[in-house]
Structures are given as structure tokens and as C-alpha cells.
Amino acid sequence: MTEHQYIIVDDPVENVRRITLNRPQKRNALSNALRGELFAALEAADRDDRVSVMLLRGAGPCFSAGYDLGSNNSEDQPFYTAGGLGNWPRHVVEGCFRIWDLAKPVIAQVHGHCLAGGSELAAACDLVYVADDALIGYPAVRSISPPDNQFHPWLMGMRRAMELMLTGDSMSGSEAATCGFANRSFPSDILEARVLDMAARVAKIPSDLQQINKRAVHRQMEAMGMRQGIRAGAELQALAMSTETTRNFVAQLRGQGVTAALTNRDSSFGDGRTARTSSD
Numbered sequence: 001m002t003e004h005q006y007i008i009v010d011d012p013v014e015n016v017r018r019i020t021l022n023r024p025q026k027r028n029a030l031s032n033a034l035r036g037e038l039f040a041a042l043e044a045a046d047r048d049d050r051v052s053v054m055l056l057r058g059a060g061p062c063f064s065a066g067y068d069l070g071s072n073n074s075e076d077q078p079f080y081t082a083g084g085l086g087n088w089p090r091h092v093v094e095g096c097f098r099i100w101d102l103a104k105p106v107i108a109q110v111h112g113h114c115l116a117g118g119s120e121l122a123a124a125c126d127l128v129y130v131a132d133d134a135l136i137g138y139p140a141v142r143s144i145s146p147p148d149n150q151f152h153p154w155l156m157g158m159r160r161a162m163e164l165m166l167t168g169d170s171m172s173g174s175e176a177a178t179c180g181f182a183n184r185s186f187p188s189d190i191l192e193a194r195v196l197d198m199a200a201r202v203a204k205i206p207s208d209l210q211q212i213n214k215r216a217v218h219r220q221m222e223a224m225g226m227r228q229g230i231r232a233g234a235e236l237q238a239l240a241m242s243t244e245t246t247r248n249f250v251a252q253l254r255g256q257g258v259t260a261a262l263t264n265r266d267s268s269f270g271d272g273r274t275a276r277t278s279s280d
Contacts (some may be wrong), residue, residue, distance in 0.1 A: 002040075002041075002044075004022075004037050004041070005033070005037070006021070006022055006023055006031070006033055006034035006037050006038075007019055007020060007021060007022050007034065007037045007038055007041060008020040008022045008059065009041050011050075011051075012055075012196060013196055013199065013200050013203075014200070014203070015050065015051060015052040015053065015200075015203040016051070016052070016053050016054075016055055016196070016199045016200065016203055017041075017045040017048070017051040017053070017054050017055070018054075018055040018056075018057065019038060019041050019042065019045075019054065019055070019056050019057075020057050020058065020059050021034065021038070021056075021057070021058040021059060021063070021064055022059045023059075024058075024059045024060025024061065025060075026065075026068070027060070027061070027062050027064065027065035027113060028058040028059065028060065028062060028063065028064040028065065028118070029064070029065055029066065029067065029068035029069075029070075030064055030066065030067045030068060030117045030118065030121065031067075031068040031071050032068075032071070032073060032075065032076045032077055032078055033076065034068075035078050035095065036076070036078030038056075039078050039079065039095065039098060040078075042054055042098075042099065042102060042106065043098075043102070045104070046102045046103055046104050049207075051104065052104060052105075052202070052203035052205075052206075052207050052210070053104060053105050053106075053107060053199045053202050053203045054102075054104060054105070054106045054107070055106075055107045055109060055195065055196075055199050056106060056107065056108050056109065056121075056122075056125060057108075057109040057110075057111075057192075057195075058110075058111070058112070058118075060112075061112045061113075062111065062112030062113040062114070062118075063108075063109075063110045063111055063112060063113065063114040063118055063122065063134070064113070064114060064115070064117065064118030064121060065113050065115050065116070065118060066115045066116030066117040066118050066119075066140070067116060067117035069253060069258045070258055073088050073091075074087065074088065077091055078095075079091075079094070079095070079098070081094055085238055086234060086235055086237070086238030088148065088238075089148035089233075089234035089235070089237040089238050090231075090234050090238075092117070092120065092148035092149055092234070093148060093149050093230055093231060093233075093234045095124075096120060096121075096123070096124035096149045096230075097124075097227070099121075099124040099125060100124055100218065103207065103211035103214075104207055104210065104211065104214075105126045105127065105202055105210065105214055106124075106125045106126050106127075107125060107126065107127045107128070107129065107195060107198065107199055107202070108121070108122040108125035108127070108128045108129070109129055109130075109191065109192065109195045110122050110128065110129070110130040110131065110134050110136065110173065110182070111130070111131040111134055111188055111191060112131070112134060112135070113134075113135050114130070114134055114135065114136040114137075115135070115136070115137055115138070115139060115170065116137075116138055116139065116140045116147075117148070119136055119137065119138055119147075119181075120147055120148060120149040120151065122136075123149065123151040123155060123181070124149065124151075126214060127183050127198070127202070128176075128181065128182040128183055129182060129183055129184055129185070129186065129191065129194065129195045129198065130173035130176055130177065130182045130184075130185045130186075130191075131173045131185065131186065131187070131188040131191045132172065132173045132174045132185045132186065132187055132188065133172060133173060133188060134172065134173035134176070134185070134188075135170040135171075135172065135173075136170055136171050136172075136173065136176045136181060136182075137164065137168065137169060137170030137171060138152075138164065138165075138168065139168040139169075139170070139265070139266065139271075139272055140168070141164075141165055141166075141167075141168045142168040142265055142266070142269070143245065143246070143249040143261075143265045144240070144241070144246050144249055144250075145237045145240035145241060145246060146165060146233065146236060146237055146240060147233065147237065148233075148234055148237050149230060149233070149234075150229065150230050150232075150233025150234070150236070150237075151230065152164060152165060153229075154221070154226050154229065154230075155179075155180050155181050156179045156180045156181055157179075157180070160179045167269075168269070169269070169271065170271065172185075173185040249261065249265070252264065259273070
């Protein structure tokens with residue numbers, strides 16, 4: 001297989017291609033370089049007759065803490081998106097739909113933190129299985145904007161989505177399964193085994209039929225307006241970037257660095273980097 005710098009690709013069981021985000025020292029922050037390798041690997045697997053299912057997970061202590069705030073996301077984007085206002089949220093949404101539109105099913109295996117862009121990536125997958133103690137959320141609503149990929153109301157309904165959007169709080173893996181973000185949650189020590197079991201089960205159905213099964217569900221969601229709604233959400237994300245709050249936070253990121261800015265953002269909420277443990 002092709003050598004990669006930011007992902008690991010393997011075939012853990014027959015007909016299953018696994019892609020591991022491999023920037024553990026950066027909590028698998030989604031730089032454009034990593035995203036480029038990820039999309040290329042997914043699309044290569046979609047063309048590979050030996051592959052029936054793709055599996056996406058993260059190396060190290062978490063799935064992904066989100067987009068790489070230390071890099072310029074307008075540079076070296078892995079595929080072309082028209083420039084101008086809202087380029088980045090439109091680019092993110094187009095990336096999520098690239099996963100949505102693959103012929104073969106994609107499964108997300110989520111442990112640890114799954115935040116901001118990491119939660120958007122997981123939400124774009126066809127099946128999502130999470131560790132009971134995973135932490136899933138979009139804390140960027142506190143300081144920057146709503147999600148680029150506005151999946152929350154579609155997956156979880158208006159009330160739960162509104163609570164998450166108005167607080168930036170995270171939910172546990174167990175809560176994520178209960179409210180519809182994930183299919184199921186498992187204890188972290190058996191998550192991988194259970195996900196591989198499910199991937200092998202999905203892979204039993206031939207791909208020529210399975211791609212139609214997958215699209216049958218998607219077409220119903222599209223008929224209800226999901227694709228158009230998410231695209232509209234991208235425009236609202238772009239609008240949020242012009243607010244005084246967002247401009248001030250971006251200035252903090254540049255002046256104080258990512259760690260200090262995020263710590264300051266979450267300090268009054270007592271979570272994220274400022275969460276207290278029972279040993280404190």
C-alpha cells in the first residue's frame with residue numbers, strides 16, 4: 001500500500017479496510033495534509049474490489065480533537081472548493097458529502113475526545129460506534145461559530161441539538177448513542193472487537209447491492225432536505241466568522257497560542273482543558 005505520513009492503513013479482517021488517523025501527539029488534529037491522505041485512502045478503498053467496508057478510527061488517546069487551529073486551512077486544501085466568502089465551511093461540507101456519497105459503507109470507531117471537526121467527520125460516516133466514556137461535542141460554539149457541517153438537528157432532534165449549540169457542552173458516548181448521534185456505545189476495552197464484528201457483518205452483503213442499500217437511506221434524508229439544510233448551515237458558519245466575538249477569539253489564538261486561548265474559553269465552564277477530576 002501507499003506510504004502515508006498522517007494515517008495508517010491496514011486490512012484487519014477480510015474485506016475491511018481500516019484507516020487510522022495518526023497524529024496522536026496533536027490529538028489527531030485534522031490538518032489539510034491529514035485530510036488529503038484520508039480522502040485519498042477512502043476513495044482508493046471505494047475503488048478496490050477487495051474492500052467492502054471502510055473503518056475510520058484515531059490513534060492514541062482520542063478519535064480527533066478537531067481541525068488544526070495552528071495551520072492555515074485555506075492553504076493546500078485536499079480538493080477544490082470555490083473560493084470567496086465561506087470557502088472553509090463549504091469545503092468541510094463538501095468533504096463530508098464526499099464520504100456520504102462513497103459507494104461502500106464507512107464506519108466510525110470513536111474513543112476519547114471527538115470534538116468540533118472530529119465530530120463532523122464521525123457524523124459523516126454511515127455507522128458510528130463509540131466508547132461509553134468518549135466525549136463528543138462542538139465547543140467552538142462558545143467562541144467561533146456553529147458547526148460547518150450542521151448535523152446536530154438531523155441526527156438528534158431539535159431540543160438536544162439546541163442544548164448542545166447553546167452550551168458547547170460535550171456528551172458521553174453513552175449519551176451519544178441514546179440521542180442518535182451514534183448507533184451504539186460499548187465499554188472502551190471491547191469497542192474495537194465489537195466494531196470489527198459489525199464491519200465483518202456489513203461486509204457479508206455484496207457491494208453492488210450494498211451501495212443501493214446505503215443510498216436508499218440517504219435519498220430519504222435528502223427528500224426531507226438534509227443536504228440542503230447542511231449547505232445552508234455552512235453559510236451561517238461563514239456569517240458567524242464576522243462577529244466581534246469570533247474576531248476577538250482569533251486574535252487570542254494568534255497572540256496567546258491555541259492552548260492558552262482554549263483554556264481561557266473553557267475556564268468558566270469547567271470542562272475541556274479546565275475540567276477538574278476527583279483527585280484535584
